[in-house]
Amino acid sequence: MSDNRPRPHPTLSDVAEAAGVSSATVSRCLNAPERVAEATRARVEAAVAALGYTPHFAGMALASKRTNTVGAVIPTMDNAIFARALQAMEETLAAEGVTLLVASSGYDPEREALQVRALLGRGVDGLLLIGAARPAPTYALLEQRGVPLVLAWTDRAGQGGVPVGFDNAHAAKAMAERVLDLGHRHLAMIAGLTTGNDRATARVAGVRAALGYRGLALAPERLIEAPYTLAAGEAAFATLMAQDPRPTAVLCGNDVLAAGALR
16 A cells, blocks of 8 residues: 655755765755765765755755745736746746746736735745836835835836836837828727726827827727727727727737737
8 A cells, every 4th residue: 555645855964874975065066066076976966866855945045044036926827928028037037046936916906915925925035016006005015025126017116116118108109109190090999907007007198198299089989998808809899890980090008909809
């Protein structure tokens, strides 16, 4: 009868005994292998593999006062743009021996706050969040804990953190100006939900600014806010196309909405 009970975690001393070296030598081999003779390193590596040894995370963190982990909370796992960014971030951090922990918020500020607390509870050395708009208590918690913060997809610093992104309003304004330069005057927009989303809000503001400069306006019925899904983009586009007169151009707040509009 098989025993499915968890086996004791092998210790550094177990590895040292199996390799016939001191615990200090094992530690050097794991943390600075270039300082250990090749033959000794080979014995230690063989013992590590045979025992299934892994460094004790909590002990290492306690000793170094660092966990070598960075947390990221993104709005959704569905959007390929976020996935590509996380891949690049993971590769960059891994090259420095840092592990990336990822959570998603579903564009819900309360859920984001819970994920932030969970990552802080794991002792992350830094955090990446998307955008600058979030409830003040979340920023207060981050400031209290003193965890380095990066805000992506925005050029606004919010109430703390280093912004790494772009001017969403300027980008949307440039898009609208391009459409206006092509002769369109009856524009509509499918935007993301602006509540709690500074990126979506800024993109709408950019379109309004471009229209206002030409003496035009974005009529209330020409603006539809929708979740960032293909189905929502499709439904919003159908609603706009049912209007009389129809808009001659529809601007979309992101690629997902645009793809849905084209379905």
